[in-house]
Structure formats: C-alpha cells, structure tokens
Amino acid sequence: MHPLTxxxxxxxxxxxxxxxxxxxxxxxxxxWRRRDGALPEHLRAxxxxxxxxxxxxxxxxxxxxGRRVRFxxxxxxxxxxxxAVLVFVEVKTRASEDFxxxxxxxxxxxxxxxxxxxxxxxxxxxxxxxxxxxxxxEVLGTADSxxxxxxxxxxxxxxxxxxxxxx
Numbered sequence: 001m002h003p004l005t006x007x008x009x010x011x012x013x014x015x016x017x018x019x020x021x022x023x024x025x026x027x028x029x030x031x032w033r034r035r036d037g038a039l040p041e042h043l044r045a046x047x048x049x050x051x052x053x054x055x056x057x058x059x060x061x062x063x064x065x066g067r068r069v070r071f072x073x074x075x076x077x078x079x080x081x082x083x084a085v086l087v088f089v090e091v092k093t094r095a096s097e098d099f100x101x102x103x104x105x106x107x108x109x110x111x112x113x114x115x116x117x118x119x120x121x122x123x124x125x126x127x128x129x130x131x132x133x134x135x136x137x138e139v140l141g142t143a144d145s146x147x148x149x150x151x152x153x154x155x156x157x158x159x160x161x162x163x164x165x166x167x
Contacts, residue, residue: 049093049139049148050077056137056150057089066121074117078137086129088118088158093139093148102138103153115160122165132165134158 039047044139054064057080065086066079078089092102100114106114114134122128136156159165 021087045092045093045095045142048143049117050091052139052148052150053089053091053137054078056152062087067115069121071117071120074113074120076114076117076121079121080130084129085131085133087133087135088114088121088139089135090114090138091137095142095145097140102140103136103156106156107135111157112162114158115163118159119163119165128165132159 038044050067051107054067057064057078060082062080062082064078064080066076069076069079076088077091080087080089090106092105094102111134118132118134122132133155134157138151138153139148140151
C-alpha cells in the first residue's frame with residue numbers, strides 16, 4: 001500500500017477534477033448535439049477547418065502532438081512541433097471575411113485563455129521545449145465550396161504577461 005502523502009493526495013484530487021471536467025464536457029456536448037446526433041453547423045465548420053489546418057501543417061512537415069487539447073474550459077485547437085519549436089495553433093474558420101478577418105476573433109481574452117492552456121500543457125511535459133510560440137491559422141471557405149483558402153500567421157501573439165513558463 002502506498003503511503004499517504006501530500007503528493008498522492010494532490011494526484012488523486014487532480015485525477016478526480018479531470019474526471020469531473022470530462023463528465024461535464026460530455027454533458028455539455030450532448031446538449032449541443034441535435035436529436036439525430038449531428039453537431040450544429042457552427043461546430044461542424046470548426047471541426048472542418050481544424051482538419052484542413054492539420055493537413056496544411058503536416059504538408060509543411062510538422063508533427064501534430066494534439067488536437068482539441070482541453071484544460072477545464074480552455075482548449076488548444078492543435079499542438080504541433082516544428083523542429084525545435086513547440087507551437088500552439090488556434091484555428092479560426094469563417095465562410096467569408098464579410099465581418100472581418102478570422103484573426104480579429106483572437107482578442108485579449110482568447111489570447112489569455114490560450115496562454116493559460118499552454119502553460120498547463122507545458123506543466124504536463126516531461127521534457128520542456130526550448131522555444132514555444134502561438135500561431136493562428138485562418139481557414140476561409142465551407143465544406144460545400146471546395147478547397148478552402150488557408151493563411152498561416154506565425155508567432156501571432158506572445159504568451160500573456162500574467163503567465164510565466166518556468167520557475
């Protein structure tokens with residue numbers, strides 16, 4: 001039997017919290033689904049855009065480490081490795097630019113949530129990367145319109161000032 005230590009209690013509490021969040025996410029996803037089991041149009045468009053963004057990055061030779069990585073309410077669309085750089089990718093899908101560029105939707109609050117999720121992701125790594133960055137990929141088009149237009153904005157924003165990487 002394992003001795004009862006602060007570390008074992010923390011691991012147990014963290015595991016219980018993750019299981020609770022997982023159940024809550026499943027419940028919320030079930031609320032979004034229609035009776036026929038399909039996702040709403042705006043969520044399907046997001047998944048479609050993420051799939052195209054992933055293919056785009058793989059063609060560049062990047063290694064995809066994670067898709068839709070969640071930490072509580074925060075989500076990283078794609079986590080990838082490009083050489084020695086760990087890249088957190090936010091994918092924004094729009095049918096058109098009638099209401100502005102997709103990049104404009106990554107405001108201060110979204111950047112803060114992405115930074116918080118990235119720091120949580122880094123805490124779970126055994127080996128910490130030398131470099132990280134945040135990229136945004138804009139996907140313009142719809143599933144019905146053929147091949148989308150994809151724009152990659154490398155190093156779109158820095159880590160939010162309220163978070164520190166190590167130390």
